[in-house]
Structures are given as structure tokens and as C-alpha cells.
Amino acid sequence: MTDSPSPERSIEQQIQTVFPSLIPDYPSGTALARYRTDTHQLPELVRFLHEKMRGRLALLFAVDCRPLEKKCELQYLFAFKSRQPFVLVTTELIGEERLFTSITPSIHAAQWYEREIRDLFGLIPQGHPDLRRLVRHEHWPKGTHPLQKDFSWNHVLERQQGEYRFSHIEGEGVFEVPVGPIHAGIIEPGHFRFSVAGEPIMQLEVRHFWKHRGVEKLFEQLPLIDAVLLAERVSGDTTIGHSLAYCQAVETLLHLNVPRRAKYLRSLFLELERLYNHLGDIGAMCNDTAYALAHAHCGRMKEQVMQLNDRLVGSRFLRGVMQVGGVSWDVDRSQLRNIVQELNGIQKDFSEVGAIIFVNASLTDRLETTGVLTERIAWDHAVTGVVGRASGMDQDVRRDRPFAAYDELPVNVALYRYGDARARLRVRGDEIHESIRLIREIQARIPDGPIAVKPDRSATPGAWAIAAVEGWRGEILYFVMAGTDGRIRRCKVRDPSFANWPAIQWAVLGNIIPDFPLINKSFNLSYAGNDL
Amino acid sequence: MFRIIKKSLKTGVVTGQYPESERPSEPINPAVTKRAKPFRRSLAIREVDTGSCNACEMEMNALLNPVYDAERFGIHIVASPRHADALVVTGPVTVNMERAMKDVHKQTPDPKIVIALGDCAINCGIFKGSYAVTGPVERHIPVDVRIPGCPPRPAEILEALSELRKERP
Numbered sequence A: 001m002t003d004s005p006s007p008e009r010s011i012e013q014q015i016q017t018v019f020p021s022l023i024p025d026y027p028s029g030t031a032l033a034r035y036r037t038d039t040h041q042l043p044e045l046v047r048f049l050h051e052k053m054r055g056r057l058a059l060l061f062a063v064d065c066r067p068l069e070k071k072c073e074l075q076y077l078f079a080f081k082s083r084q085p086f087v088l089v090t091t092e093l094i095g096e097e098r099l100f101t102s103i104t105p106s107i108h109a110a111q112w113y114e115r116e117i118r119d120l121f122g123l124i125p126q127g128h129p130d131l132r133r134l135v136r137h138e139h140w141p142k143g144t145h146p147l148q149k150d151f152s153w154n155h156v157l158e159r160q161q162g163e164y165r166f167s168h169i170e171g172e173g174v175f176e177v178p179v180g181p182i183h184a185g186i187i188e189p190g191h192f193r194f195s196v197a198g199e200p201i202m203q204l205e206v207r208h209f210w211k212h213r214g215v216e217k218l219f220e221q222l223p224l225i226d227a228v229l230l231a232e233r234v235s236g237d238t239t240i241g242h243s244l245a246y247c248q249a250v251e252t253l254l255h256l257n258v259p260r261r262a263k264y265l266r267s268l269f270l271e272l273e274r275l276y277n278h279l280g281d282i283g284a285m286c287n288d289t290a291y292a293l294a295h296a297h298c299g300r301m302k303e304q305v306m307q308l309n310d311r312l313v314g315s316r317f318l319r320g321v322m323q324v325g326g327v328s329w330d331v332d333r334s335q336l337r338n339i340v341q342e343l344n345g346i347q348k349d350f351s352e353v354g355a356i357i358f359v360n361a362s363l364t365d366r367l368e369t370t371g372v373l374t375e376r377i378a379w380d381h382a383v384t385g386v387v388g389r390a391s392g393m394d395q396d397v398r399r400d401r402p403f404a405a406y407d408e409l410p411v412n413v414a415l416y417r418y419g420d421a422r423a424r425l426r427v428r429g430d431e432i433h434e435s436i437r438l439i440r441e442i443q444a445r446i447p448d449g450p451i452a453v454k455p456d457r458s459a460t461p462g463a464w465a466i467a468a469v470e471g472w473r474g475e476i477l478y479f480v481m482a483g484t485d486g487r488i489r490r491c492k493v494r495d496p497s498f499a500n501w502p503a504i505q506w507a508v509l510g511n512i513i514p515d516f517p518l519i520n521k522s523f524n525l526s527y528a529g530n531d532l
Numbered sequence B: 001m002f003r004i005i006k007k008s009l010k011t012g013v014v015t016g017q018y019p020e021s022e023r024p025s026e027p028i029n030p031a032v033t034k035r036a037k038p039f040r041r042s043l044a045i046r047e048v049d050t051g052s053c054n055a056c057e058m059e060m061n062a063l064l065n066p067v068y069d070a071e072r073f074g075i076h077i078v079a080s081p082r083h084a085d086a087l088v089v090t091g092p093v094t095v096n097m098e099r100a101m102k103d104v105h106k107q108t109p110d111p112k113i114v115i116a117l118g119d120c121a122i123n124c125g126i127f128k129g130s131y132a133v134t135g136p137v138e139r140h141i142p143v144d145v146r147i148p149g150c151p152p153r154p155a156e157i158l159e160a161l162s163e164l165r166k167e168r169p
């Protein structure tokens, strides 16, 4: 689906032909072309990028430029197929201007981003079909927009009366089933509102942001170097993914050259994280079909990897290993050998378990054709990661925009087209084998040398960088802008969950409610990373 | 069928194969142990996440895997607060979750125990002071047991829970 009309010409050339007045600039460090445009031309330009050039809207966010300049910037980041640079489109709202044109009517993927901007910055997307609150629940007082610069980070919010209006379907025999925010299992809080007629789901509305902790505002209170700690805690199960993406953005700002050995170790940790999460997910999916045996085996293997992490760096979640400039833990030769040995064991173990679970007819029956996310809808919502790859979206940052040591470690990307729960299970299964293979490669190729460099200068205030990392869920994006005194002026975090949550509303249609936990688990999105 | 049995036999029993907790758990107030007396042999837990980073949840989940197998101590997770003897709360209490958490506390029948799991639940951790966080769990409901750590290891959680189950003269 990501074919561009004339692949031999670069994206910049094609933009040049249609919009001759636009001249790109190339900020140093990040592989992207940036176009500045005014609010009138913007909708046309983004529509061209999305529809004609098949660009995926990867990120949309705002920056409040006060106190330097009295304006707000809106940034639209597009990703194209393999190895092409990002295109960033910037437009600004000067002074008190608060209205901007919504692009949601033509690019569906923008809908949550624009609602988020409205809540956090008080800018209003004109023409957006749904202007209900997203992040700020109804009890937040009017006019509170936490990411505006004059809103203090430790402001104490009052409560007001208010009620969220769910969209209703009316008709004979249609009834609504509210679920959450507190669920039956040990999972995070979120609210799901189903409209059903008989058994099949006619509509699902996801209402999230119960866990909004103000992460992006907290980033703005921290020095660039220390904020790794916070990045690790954006979504606990993606400790490495988030901290790595954050570090990469800051390293670009500080012009740091990370030593090769550190890059290999970063890949090692990232793959370990992928491993334990995928193992757990496969087990949990089986558990939701009441297949306890597979759950027990997978839970055991997941635990084995987490204990391995603990022995390696003293944290089951690999906390505290990432630092700006490299990593803070070295893994020596004998440890590497042990890791590979243990993982070889796990691979064999997993293959044996896989041979049992993948041929289980009742499991297959539950998974096949359950929760189908078509390629079309996946594309419309700019879905990323495991969920995307199960629906035929051939994208993986490790291959498309190599970071860490992936320029020397080619990754075989797992790709399935059916888009059902089984495809998502298969993607994870394949990625487990691939991760173990990559770790073997890392052991064979890792060079000697230092594991970190010290930052030797501070970032220019106002400089910014974007970094992308393929975490185990999918593409993690960080935009970091430096402020004065080595602090952060703005940090935009995009966990893959934020892009994927709206898509689940489509994947469940026509399925029955008892299958929802299974479908939800097969997506396994983070609530913490989404709510920020 | 044969393959399944073979795999199970080959794997053997893995329960208990974890390093012992190194950190001694915090002493528990005798009044709390007294209140927990009816739950010594069976403790039904409802987990409530009020804004954690989800690592604490994952460690709670790990308690149920075959390695820790908390069920062997009579500890189980129930689906509703109305079935629970104890609430385990993780995360700082966010502005959006405050109401829901108080509701859950109200819905849990007495006598009940509230366990704050993880640094965030105890003192908001890294999220302290944020506009979107209303304070630690303690600010809203009485907390009986604290299990510190970011996140605490499952072995530490088990240790603290077994402290609660100990017979005392």
C-alpha cells in the first residue's frame, strides 16, 4: 500500500513539481526534510503527501513558542516507505490566533492528535467532526490547557460538573454495555462502551486518558540529561524502547557520537525487551481463549527472560541501563555467551510449545477471523508495529530507518496479511525467533571499546530533534526541543499505542463481546503510554 | 496429547525457581495483622491501577505465573472489588482516576486491607507534584501495607504478603 506513483523521483522533487513555491530546509542530525507553509496551503499539502505520495501521518503535535516568540507551531510528520527521509510540515499560529484547519476530514489518523492539541494547548481544529474532550475529562475546569507555557506544572486542578457524551446507536434491541475504567483482570484502566444488537458488536467507543499523569509537562521541568529516568517510566513494559528513543533525540541535539559497542548493547537490550513481552503476549492471548497450558508455558519462559535481565543488569525491566551518550552497563564476553546459551534453550523450548499450540484446532478456531483489521483501515489510521505488520503494513523502523546497531544487523520483517488475531499471534511468534537470531548475531559481531561518551557541550536553546525506535509494540517517536540551562523546552512522546487504539474500534465490529478481551490482548496496547 | 504430556514431564516443576527477596519487607502494624487474621489462609485481592507506568501491574501478573504461583499460598485475584479482601493499588492517583478509586474502596466489603504497591503509590515517585496527579494513595484512602520498589520484584511482593499471613502469638 505504500507505493508512490513514481518511485524513481525523490519525494522532494515531487513536492517541488506540485508546490514550486515550497523550499525545504534540512535540520542537521535528523534525516528529514522540513517545509514551512501557511495555514491556507497546509491542508492541500498534507493531503497531497498522504494521498498521492502515500505518506503515513506518523505524528502531529504543537509547540508553544512563548516566551521567545508569541506563537504556536503545529508540526505534521509524515513517514514514507523504506529508507526515505521523513517530511515535516510546519505551520504557525501567530499571537492570539487559536483556530487552525482540521485535516481529519481527509486524513483519519489525525483525529486523536487534533483533539489532544485542543485539550492541551487550547487551539481549535476547525472542521473536526468530533470536538469532545479527549485527555481532559469533563470534570476539568474550562480553560485549563496544561501544555501552554503559562500553565504551571504543579497547578492544582479544581473540579467542575460535566458529563461525557458517548455516541449512541438507537433502535429496537440495541443496548449498551459499559466496561471499565477498572477491569476484571490485572490490567490498566480504560473505558469501553459497546453497542450491541443481540451478540455482534455494532459500535465500540474507547474512552481513555484515565492515567494521564502530565508526562510531557513533567519533561519540561527536567534537564536533558536526567530525563531518561522519566522516559523509562512512560510505559514500564517498554522501558528500553522509550529511553532509547529519548536518548537518541538528545544525542542528536548534543552532537554526540555513540560508540559502536554501546550501539550493539542497545540493540541487545531492545531485543531482550521484545522477547519477554512477546512471550508474555502469546501466553496471555492463549489464556483469553481459556488455553491455560500455553499460558503457563509462555509465562514460565517470560519469567526466565526477566530473571536473565535481572541477573544481567539488576533490573527485571532493564531499568537504568540507558544513558545519554551510550549505556551504563557493559556485558562482557562470558555473559554474552551465557545469554546466547540460555536463549538457545528458550528458542528450542518455544518451538516445542509452538508445535503444540499452533496445531491446536480449537485455538485456531478462536483466533482465525477474529478481530480482523483490514489493511485499508490499518492504513487509514496509520497503525504501526505488530498490529500493522499483521495487517500487511510492511514497516519496521529497524529496517526502514536503522538506529542502534541495526545498520549492520539486517532484520527480517515478519509480515502477514489477514489482520486477524491469529496473524498478530504469528507476527509475535516469528519475531521471537528473529530476536534470538539477532542476539546471536550481536554476540558474534560486537566490537570492543567504550560503552559511553560524556556529553561535552550543551544544546543550543531552540534546537530540536526527532528520533524513532522500533519498540516491541511498534514505532516510538520522540520530539525533543532544548531550552535554556540544559533543560527541555518541549518533549512530544508518541507511543505506538496512541496510533493503534482508535483502530481497535474497527477491528471489533461484528465480533461478539466475549471475544473482545482476546482482540484487545492481541493488540496489547499500553494505556500508560497512550494517556501520558 | 502425547506431545503435551512429554513437554510437561520434560519441563518438570518450576515453582519456586526464583531468587529469594533480598530486601526485608517493612514491618506491618500489629493492628493490621490482627485485622488480616481472617484472611490468613485465603486472601482475595483486587488490583487497582490509578496511574502507574504498568511495570507494577506486570509484576502483579507475574505472581500468577507457574514460577511464583501465588495461589499455592491461597492468594488469588478476583474480578470485582465486592469479592475482595484486599485492594492492591499501584501508581500515583491521577486526577482522572481519583473518583474511580474511591468508589472501588467504598465497594470493597469490610474488613479490608489496602496495600500500596510501588513507590508511586506510596509517594507518587517521579510523578510527584504534577498537575494531573492528586497525591499518593494515602491521601485518599487509608493504607495498611506498603511495598516499596520501582517496581518491587514479585519475590518482594510475595514476601510482604506472607508477612501478613504469619501467625503471631
Ligand code: SF4
Residues within 6 Å of the ligand: A233, A236, B051, B052, B053, B054, B055, B056, B090, B091, B117, B118, B119, B120, B121, B125, B126, B149, B150, B151
Ligand atoms: S513505582 Fe515505578 S514501576 Fe511502579 S508504577 Fe511507579 S514508576 Fe512504574
